[in-house]
Amino acid sequence: MGLLDRGDYLAGMPMMEPILEIEKDEWLSVPNMLKQHSGGTGRWTLQTLGWANNPEGASHPGRYAFVKVTGSYPRIAAYCGTLVIYRQRPGSYLITQQNLSVIPESWITSGRTTRAEALKTCDQ
Numbered sequence: 001m002g003l004l005d006r007g008d009y010l011a012g013m014p015m016m017e018p019i020l021e022i023e024k025d026e027w028l029s030v031p032n033m034l035k036q037h038s039g040g041t042g043r044w045t046l047q048t049l050g051w052a053n054n055p056e057g058a059s060h061p062g063r064y065a066f067v068k069v070t071g072s073y074p075r076i077a078a079y080c081g082t083l084v085i086y087r088q089r090p091g092s093y094l095i096t097q098q099n100l101s102v103i104p105e106s107w108i109t110s111g112r113t114t115r116a117e118a119l120k121t122c123d124q
Contacts, residue, residue: 001044001069007031017059017086017096030100034073037104042073049082059096063087069100070122077115078103080122 003012009027016022034042049066058064064086071079081100085093103118 001046005031005034005044015093015095016098017094030102033102033104034076034079037075037102037106038073039075039105040073042071042076042079044069044071044079046083058086060086060088064096071102075105076102077105077108077118078122 003009003015004027007028009024013022013024013027047068047070049068052064052066054061055064064084067083067085069079069081069083073079079100079102081098083095083099084097086096087093101121103113103121107113108115108118
């Protein structure tokens with residue numbers, strides 16, 4: 001998440017499982033949106049929701065962590081999502097799924113979305 005915040009796609013993208021086919025523009029979209037809309041310094045937190053051995057539909061046999069991401073920034077209405085992290089071996093991990101949403105306050109004031117819809121994004 002630190003690499004994502006800094007927009008460091010050279011270091012961060014290799015941590016993504018190749019089947020995600022993430023592109024540089026997609027990687028940079030979150031930090032670019034934060035820079036454009038955040039209104040200053042904020043923070044994000046990670047919460048491990050649980051671990052699973054060999055979950056159904058997993059791309060690799062092994063151990064996976066399910067992680068919730070939440071963020072708080074002065075002018076961001078919602079910053080949230082989930083990560084699924086595969087433990088390749090001790091100390092080596094791949095992001096096998098990521099779903100992050102960033103909804104600026106300006107989208108609410110402009111009528112692009114409502115506060116209830118923005119907050120609902122984080123309830124999923």
